[in-house]
Structures are given as structure tokens and as C-alpha cells.
Amino acid sequence: MSFDIFDFLPLLKFRIEENSMSPFLKEGDNVLVWRFAKPKIGDVIVFKVNDKHYVKRIEKIKGDQYFVLGDNKKESIDSKKFGWIDKKDIIGKVIYKI
């Protein structure tokens, strides 16, 4: 079993790569993510798919399933392509842009 310090921190810092959340988040921006927030529609969240982190905005919620979209619709690969994501895959909510 591996120990990961990120599993124990309530606040995490992420650097944004690529532009699908433009203009809200641009490549190179840093954000703080609160792990214990209850995500609601309109929130920007970081979630994990296949060990890779992504950042998107919640469009719809159905039980424990979340439909997420990029703000920059033209460029975004999001739930329209990969479907709904599970609550368990959500890392947290973006609460601050540094």
C-alpha cells in the first residue's frame, strides 16, 4: 500500500494545463482546491480519470453522477465525450485562483 501525502491534505494546489476552461482558467494558472466541499451545479471541480487530473465545470448532477463541461466549448473534451463522472472520482472544488 503506497502512502500519498495528497490523500491527507484538505487543500490542494493544481497547475492548469491546456485551455478548455478559458477564459476562467488559462494554461499555467494555479488554483486551490478544497477537498471537502459538496460540489453543486456551476462549480469548477478537479476530478480524476485514469490517474490523470482534469478540471471542468459541473453542468448537471444526477445522484452521485456529475456531467461536466469545459467553459471553452469549442476546445473542450468533456462529459459530451467521456460521459458522466462518479462522485468518488471528484478530488474537490476550485475555491481560489492564485
Added chain:
Amino acid sequence: MRSVFYHLISKVLPAQTAFAHCDVPCGIYDPKPAQIAAAIVLKMVEKIGELDSSVSSQNDTSRENSLIRMVWTKEEHARKCKEELLILWTDYFKSEHISLFPNLHETFWKAAKLCSKNKQNVDLKSAEELVRAVDEIAEIFKKTQSASNAAKASK
């Protein structure tokens, strides 16, 4: 006050990466990078050939350095050419293009194979074939763009 706290805490927190994920830059597709990469592969093969014939005019170390740089450049641009072709093949071209160009898959497959062949060998014929194959794809791309523009204009 809260923003001061966030700024301070952000100084000590290690950053992870979160991908906003844009598939390719702005949905812009262009065969030019592949054409340039193929042309560089051909140029390197030609230069390596010229290097062999001028062996007596340079000392061994200088020649080796030039040869390694040229082979490395050929390798890198053959890789880049393949990468650019695969983006066009998998992301730009759609099933409707196949009906217009039934040999599309075969054309891409051959061009991608030629990229690998040019990595493995220093062969003028293969390099010229690669340039021709990529030019053929660029021509197909141009035709699909013209067809798409004509369809938009008629709406």
C-alpha cells in the same frame, strides 16, 4: 484576509497538474507541419549522403558530430511527421471523407510506415516517397477544406 491566507498556503503547497484538456490546439488542423517535417527528413538524408563524399575534407570528430546531428534531426522529424499525420488521420478526417477518398486509410497507413522506415534507414528513395505521400495527404486535406467551404457557402 482570506486571499492573504490562500496566497500564503499556496506558497507551501506542492502543485499537481490538472488538465483542462483541449484535444488539439483550437480545433485547427493543418498538414503543413507534416510537410515541413518530411522535407527536413529528405534534406537530412541528402546532407548525410554529401557528408560521406566529403569525408577527406574533415577530421573524424567533426564528421562524427555532424553525422550524429543529422541522424538525430532526421529521427526527430520523422517522429514529428508521424505524430502530425496521426493527428490528421484520427482527429480531422471523418467517415464522410472516406466515401470521397476511399484510399484514405491506405494512404495514411503507408505514409506512417514511411516515417518509421526513414527512422530506420538513410535512404533517399524512402525519403522522397515520404515527401510525396505527405504531399498527397495535404492535397486530399485541401480538397476536403474546399468541399467544406463550398457546403458552408451554399447554406
